[in-house]
Amino acid sequence: MKKEDIQAIVQLLATPKKIAIIPHRSPDGDAMGSTLALYHFLLKSNHQPIVIAPNDFPEFLAWMPGSDQVLVYENDRVKTTQILQESELIFTLDFNALHRTGEMEKVLSSLTVPFIMIDHHQSPDQYASYTYSDTKFGSTCEMIYNFISFLDQKALIDKTIATCIYTGILTDSGSFRFPKTTGATHRIVADLIDLGVENSQIPALLFDNNSYNSLQLLGRALQNMVVYPEYKTAFISLSQKELDEFHYQKGDTEGIVNYGLSIKGIHFAAIFIEHKDENIIKISLRSQGEFDVNQFARTHFNGGGHINAAGGKSNLSLQETVAKFKTLITQIKI
Numbered sequence: 101m102k103k104e105d106i107q108a109i110v111q112l113l114a115t116p117k118k119i120a121i122i123p124h125r126s127p128d129g130d131a132m133g134s135t136l137a138l139y140h141f142l143l144k145s146n147h148q149p150i151v152i153a154p155n156d157f158p159e160f161l162a163w164m165p166g167s168d169q170v171l172v173y174e175n176d177r178v179k180t181t182q183i184l185q186e187s188e189l190i191f192t193l194d195f196n197a198l199h200r201t202g203e204m205e206k207v208l209s210s211l212t213v214p215f216i217m218i219d220h221h222q223s224p225d226q227y228a229s230y231t232y233s234d235t236k237f238g239s240t241c242e243m244i245y246n247f248i249s250f251l252d253q254k255a256l257i258d259k260t261i262a263t264c265i266y267t268g269i270l271t272d273s274g275s276f277r278f279p280k281t282t283g284a285t286h287r288i289v290a291d292l293i294d295l296g297v298e299n300s301q302i303p304a305l306l307f308d309n310n311s312y313n314s315l316q317l318l319g320r321a322l323q324n325m326v327v328y329p330e331y332k333t334a335f336i337s338l339s340q341k342e343l344d345e346f347h348y349q350k351g352d353t354e355g356i357v358n359y360g361l362s363i364k365g366i367h368f369a370a371i372f373i374e375h376k377d378e379n380i381i382k383i384s385l386r387s388q389g390e391f392d393v394n395q396f397a398r399t400h401f402n403g404g405g406h407i408n409a410a411g412g413k414s415n416l417s418l419q420e421t422v423a424k425f426k427t428l429i430t431q432i433k434i
Contacts, residue, residue: 101232101247101250105230109216110251112189112214113145117148117188118183118189119142119187120150120151120183120189120190121142121150121152121190121191121193122153122190122191122192122201123151124154124195124200124201125154125200125201125202126157127153127154127157128354129161129267129270130194130239130269130271130272131157131268132170133264133268133269134193134241134264134265134268135151136164136166137241137244137264138191139151139166139169140260140261141248151166151169151171152171152173152204154174155202157170157350158349160351160354161351171183173201173203174203181207185207187213189213190208190214190216191218192208192217192228193218194219196217196221197224197227198225209227214229216230216231217230217231218247219233219243220239220240220242220406221405222394222405232247238269238272238279238280238282239269239271241265241266241267242269245291248261259296259297262295263298265288265292267302269285269288278408279408314346314352317338317352318356320338320345324336324338327360327366328429329365331368332367332434333366333367333368333369333429333434334360334363334369335360335370335422335425336356336357336360336370337371337374338371339374339418340376343374356371357369357371360386361388367387368386368387368429369386369387370383370386370425371384372418380414381414381415381416381418382411383401383403383411385410386409387409391434392407393405393408396410396432397412400428401413
């Protein structure tokens with residue numbers, strides 16, 4: 101982060117302020133971890149922070165410290181809009197384009213107070229007054245740890261803040277398996293554990309909480325998997341009818357896309373999930389090696405993300421979206 105930006109932010113935070121902290125729509129572990137870590141840090145620094153999520157977060161993140169204080173824009177647009185309009189400073193974490201907040205975009209775009217962006221995705225938009233954007237990092241939570249250090253406030257990181265940061269690093273690194281997990285990442289994690297993070301309990305809270313229905317849905321997803329060895333590609337599709345059959349809850353499809361990459365010789369995996377309430381097909385893309393799913397998502401499916409992990413959406417039907425994907429994989433080199 102630029103030295104002059106750090107100095108300017110130090111000045112901004114020198115006096116107590118009303119601060120809104122925003123994750124992206126459908127927040128994951130990194131989005132919730134980074135926003136809640138920053139929330140607790142700003143609270144300790146005598147500010148009045150509040151986290152406003154565009155929509156609900158998954159149940160498997162509801163144990164996180166401070167999650168009960170998170171407001172959801174979709175659940176109370178009037179109250180949250182008023183809070184945003186009264187805020188003196190806005191942090192946007194784990195996304196870099198305001199459209200990633202869904203219907204909140206219109207409200208956020210109308211605000212004139214300073215914005216601070218902290219994010220690790222590619223191609224950031226230019227809406228923020230101060231931007232800490234770096235694709236070398238595997239998680240925004242790792243950047244939050246650095247951000248607090250840049251402000252010379254590392255001593256304020258306690259077990260609560262450390263737990264939030266650890267959660268985001270753990271989830272966005274694929275339990276420390278993904279390529280952007282560096283020595284620096286592990287040194288930060290070591291510091292967090294020294295602060296009291298319960299590193300054996302957190303994975304259980306995150307991953308060992310399946311319902312019977314979610315496991316049945318996983319089974320259906322694996323049955324639906326289509327593999328094209330000649331294109332090193334595997335994909336899964338789930339219809340709204342199938343989601344309803346297994347009483348889908350937010351978070352139930354988390355991580356299913358990765359099963360495709362567990363097949364020997366497969367370097368590109370996708371999942372297409374029909375959401376009739378939003379009239380879209382939600383898409384998750386994963387890759388191994390050099391194939392850039394961020395560019396693929398941006399070019400073909402109104403999305404983006406990282407080289408090896410991205411998301412997108414389609415306004416076509418599920419069948420039409422899958423047909424489009426099948427055509428595309430015959431035209432690319434993986």
